[in-house]
Amino acid sequence: MANNDDQPAIIEEKIVRVNGEVAIRQYSKGRFLGKGGFARCYEFASMETRKLTAAKIVPKASLTKSRAKQKLMTEIKIHRSLHHPNIVGFEHFFEDAENVYILLELCTNQTMNELLRRRKRLTELEVQCYLSQVISALTYLHSHRVIHRDLKLGNFFLSDKMEIKIGDFGLATKLEFDGEKKRTICGTPNYIAPEVLDGKQGHSYEVDIWSLGVVAYTLLVGKPPFETSDVKTTYRRIRMNAYSFPENVPLSEASKNLVTKILVTDPTKRPTLTEILNHEFFNQGNTIPKTLPPSTLACPPSASYLRQ
Numbered sequence: 001m002a003n004n005d006d007q008p009a010i011i012e013e014k015i016v017r018v019n020g021e022v023a024i025r026q027y028s029k030g031r032f033l034g035k036g037g038f039a040r041c042y043e044f045a046s047m048e049t050r051k052l053t054a055a056k057i058v059p060k061a062s063l064t065k066s067r068a069k070q071k072l073m074t075e076i077k078i079h080r081s082l083h084h085p086n087i088v089g090f091e092h093f094f095e096d097a098e099n100v101y102i103l104l105e106l107c108t109n110q111t112m113n114e115l116l117r118r119r120k121r122l123t124e125l126e127v128q129c130y131l132s133q134v135i136s137a138l139t140y141l142h143s144h145r146v147i148h149r150d151l152k153l154g155n156f157f158l159s160d161k162m163e164i165k166i167g168d169f170g171l172a173t174k175l176e177f178d179g180e181k182k183r184t185i186c187g188t189p190n191y192i193a194p195e196v197l198d199g200k201q202g203h204s205y206e207v208d209i210w211s212l213g214v215v216a217y218t219l220l221v222g223k224p225p226f227e228t229s230d231v232k233t234t235y236r237r238i239r240m241n242a243y244s245f246p247e248n249v250p251l252s253e254a255s256k257n258l259v260t261k262i263l264v265t266d267p268t269k270r271p272t273l274t275e276i277l278n279h280e281f282f283n284q285g286n287t288i289p290k291t292l293p294p295s296t297l298a299c300p301p302s303a304s305y306l307r308q
């Protein structure tokens with residue numbers, strides 16, 4: 001087992017049953033998957049069921065400030081309540097003396113970041129297919145009053161069947177009532193909505209719609225619309241809505257029109273998820289058959305990609 005730190009390769013979870021009996025559940029810690037925030041992530045195998053999961057191991061030492069602990073508890077509370085084919089499955093969580101362990105659905109094809117790095121940019125057919133899965137998950141999230149607030153390629157995980165699974169609910173929030181506005185500044189610089197930067201009138205579901213527009217542009221063009229070498233300049237370009245479609249990338253009018261309709265500064269002017277799905281971009285000639293739900297379809301790389 002690739003175990004590049006001094007922790008044991010067998011992790012034990014102590015379970016106290018209602019009748020006071022103590023049971024031990026064991027997991028074998030496999031390969032190191034990478035770092036995610038304070039967490040070191042490993043492949044876990046349940047010794048009892050052999051089931052493989054991706055484990056986020058959060059040292060309790062990193063949770064001494066109550067804010068960090070509260071954030072982790074909110075992430076767990078929100079994520080474990082969600083069940084959708086395009087949202088990362090929340091398997092289990094437990095703690096021992098040193099760490100909090102969060103066991104999540106293993107996504108062996110990593111994230112859309114790695115995919116885009118390899119492919120440079122996707123075909124419009126693939127973008128239709130991946131975006132419809134993201135929209136299906138977002139429709140579910142918003143109908144449960146959850147705003148993700150950190151939608152980006154690095155949080156779009158890919159299963160072994162190349163289905164998209166939205167993950168990392170570390171910045172997510174659940175509204176208590178319709179119409180509630182959130183004020184905390186958060187998100188990732190390239191994907192953050194102007195109203196979050198502005199911070200005056202609060203923000204809501206529309207921040208996820210904005211990020212969807214940034215994701216669509218990034219998949220179609222190969223880089224984010226407002227990206228610059230320094231964050232302050234990126235923020236200024238977001239507030240100014242300063243982006244354009246590069247001449248050297250052949251894009252259909254429908255794809256440019258969709259991105260343009262989503263990346264509008266005024267959140268009340270952005271399209272709803274339904275309006276986006278009904279946009280011509282998803283209904284132009286080479287469309288995925290409507291009959292199948294989006295997540296059952298692996299997104300076919302187009303013939304041109306196979307020739308490349």
Ligand SMILES: CC[C@@H]1C(=O)N(C)c2cnc(-c3ccc[nH]3)nc2N1C1CCCC1
Pocket residue numbers: 033034035036041042054055056088104105106107108109110157167168
């Ligand atoms: C566990 C954290 C995070 C994650 O949230 N998931 C769902 C995930 C699933 N499979 C994988 C995975 C399977 C095979 C490689 N990575 N990775 C995931 N990650 C990565 C680990 C390192 C940074 C983010």
